[in-house]
Amino acid sequence: MSLIRASRLLRLSTTPALRLSSSKACPPPSQDKPNFPCVDAHAARESKLIASRAPRFEVTDNADTGPEPAYARPNPTTYHTYHHPHPLPLTYSTTPLPAFDIAYETWGTLSPERDNVILIHTGLSASSHAASTPANPAPGWWEKFIGPGKAIDTNQFFVICTNVIGGCYGSTGPSSIEKATGKPWATRFPIISVFDMVNAQFHLLDHLKIHKLYASVGCSMGAMQSLAAGWLHPDRVGKIVSISGTARSSPSAVAMRFAQRAVLMADPNWNNGFYYDGLPPHTGMKLARQIATITYRSGPEWDLRFGRQLRTLPSDATTQSSSAASMDASYPSQSRSPALCPDFLIETYLDHQGESFCLKYDANSLIYISKAMDLFDMTLPALQALNIRRRVPHQSAELSPSQAQPHKTSHSKSHPPPVNPPAYLPSLAAGMAPLAKIPTLVLGVQSDILFTVEQQREVADALRMAGNDSVSYYELGGVWGHDTFLIDTLNVGGAIRGFLS
């Protein structure tokens, strides 16, 4: 129950006594005590946050709503917001979300027939800002892929990108104000699913009077949404692009996201999710991002990019460690001693990735959305267990696992029917049967350790087994791992362009 509170009291009452007794009984000579800049950085960040918010804490009568944290101060003039005033049914909840906002941006021009729309689904932490706009000229997260003449050609298509519900960039999420209480939802926010995210997007499409998408396009979690869109609304999705995604989150991907949630939730600042009137769990976010970054790139890339190189040491760097650990000794390639703080370039890279992210994104959004990814599973029994009412004309097209058969012809000569398919493949094929008529591009990257190439093959195999004759499947080499979809305009961009044309 209130162990956390008890602990906090303990921390306040008992721990200082320990420290006191400690500093009284055994004070290590300060000149002899090593410094750890990588650890001090957390405290420095905390002090800076406190200082930057000092005025707020003086205005106690304004504290009941509380200002939004720095990372969750979106500028609503740079994107559109659709407010859906009606309840949104949820997959894992009998109580719907009472209402929601969805932030979106658009590029290109909607055709008079409203038939040139591409909906772009984002990965975990991205905003609706997929590419620069007049209202927000900053480069978007997929800037290289969206624009006139680019892979997603805005001379031809009307492109929409939304911030997912559960996010913190303008769409309703845990940091949003719950109308009933006037306070941020925090962890009172309901668990959401990828299907819920997509349902919210289709309410936006309804609002925009767009009946059918030319294509539903997504990478990473966006690929899950892209598949979910086809499953929920097969008659409203013309083509599907699924890049570095999955139709069934694997236990190893769950493990890697679990590790991130665990470090985040262990940060005392997280406070069971109720930190919006205090300090955000910036240390936990930094640590979580460091772990995430390991899963986004690949060992082969780091071999090439960093190898075993050490960070460049400032000439006056005497603070790394003041004592034993910095004794002057020879050290591979450089005449200095190793340190316990980041020392190899790969370490400083991860440290930097964590530092630059830790105040950019809402911790609760990370927790809720990463959980939604874990829960994603398109095998038939998993889908049947969900609280989802699909309004699909062709329910009869769905197969039972026993009915699903390996499809006779393979769309791609480079990818024959699987030799050793996982036991659940028929069940996945049965679950994905509603997508049998939708041309689908499945693209994966061999160096991706988060959404492995086996999972890409699985998506393609399940679609083919479900009877989909129009599966385009590509496997990319290269060393960029999961992040390839952000980088490789030549190959990822080329495949998308070819598939959309």
Place this chain on the structure above:
Amino acid sequence: MSLIRASRLLRLSTTPALRLSSSKACPPPSQDKPNFPCVDAHAARESKLIASRAPRFEVTDNADTGPEPAYARPNPTTYHTYHHPHPLPLTYSTTPLPAFDIAYETWGTLSPERDNVILIHTGLSASSHAASTPANPAPGWWEKFIGPGKAIDTNQFFVICTNVIGGCYGSTGPSSIEKATGKPWATRFPIISVFDMVNAQFHLLDHLKIHKLYASVGCSMGAMQSLAAGWLHPDRVGKIVSISGTARSSPSAVAMRFAQRAVLMADPNWNNGFYYDGLPPHTGMKLARQIATITYRSGPEWDLRFGRQLRTLPSDATTQSSSAASMDASYPSQSRSPALCPDFLIETYLDHQGESFCLKYDANSLIYISKAMDLFDMTLPALQALNIRRRVPHQSAELSPSQAQPHKTSHSKSHPPPVNPPAYLPSLAAGMAPLAKIPTLVLGVQSDILFTVEQQREVADALRMAGNDSVSYYELGGVWGHDTFLIDTLNVGGAIRGFLS
């Protein structure tokens, strides 16, 4: 400098005010605030630790030495200790370790010729207790591999296993008392290398009057030590067994160990390493072990073992979440709603692994030894930069990188000379030239993501390139990943038995 201290003051002075202001201004109704047992567990553990140590804190005059933490209370009656009263030169330090203890256990009988000795090197966190003994009948960490008639046959061999220096199971490490101060070294302990660990072991061998090892055997970090033993003392090592190790830590392995150190060092209890008179960083240790466990096993194993199964919920489990997150809804395979705390079996498995380890091992030992692993690099320039004086008769046998050539004959038909060797392979071959005359078994596992199979091939290739005609190389399939060496008695045990006979 004292940012950490400043932060601690801030935490004590400012943060409570925030909480106060928070709880005054916006108190979420307690019946509406979700509970998180996985987070409460940290506080509960802390309370339990405080309670178990309460008497100590009352005895302030005894506080200058402080009792050892629970995980570092080795029982010296269950192992032997060799005290080396002379300084041990260190790789990265001009100041030697003034003296050291090394804990060890033995199995089997030393032959009159003292020529049947096998030295077993441990992985990161293991003790000298590799197998049960009369003094300590508990199963050892390699119980299935050591004993009469087993892969390492104690009817034939006299087997020694030590706790490495830097460790916390009886050998000198950061938790040991520094004689000059009468206090634990903590992070005043010097950075150590794998070579330092091996040097200490050879002082033990000198003490035991064992000139030459029949074999030096190690897995994981133990494999690094095994190779280092051959490099430091080629005339004293008869055979080398290197299982799931490396001769050059890769940036991706460094990344995964960095993530563990980072979460550990961010735990406020870590206190820059000076926690021995306070509470250990048990939360950081749990989080670090969770990350480590991900690298020790493999996705394919988890697919088979856990799949997407959910944990079994106690029938009366109403505490998982008291509000939104536990609303009654259908959920894959089970009629309950998902939770933000561990929910899938893979999550509860990782949680359990972390929980059961977090008070077993010293956090500073983990930091120092994992750093030693990162620093391990047998390429010639890296070795030349070290502060190591090898007393080797055949220094002339060493090759320059340009002299090293792919060896003409390959020992194993299954492993021809590499097609695309890494650029540093000649440099690694040159560095490993002192091992050219030592028969070596190199064994790796294809599902190992920490010490990848590419690194196993690298060790074998470098040895062959250095002119070693007696390299036995095995690559195992199977799903157990890095931990295979703890599990697979049939294949790992068989290869060892065959190689040693």
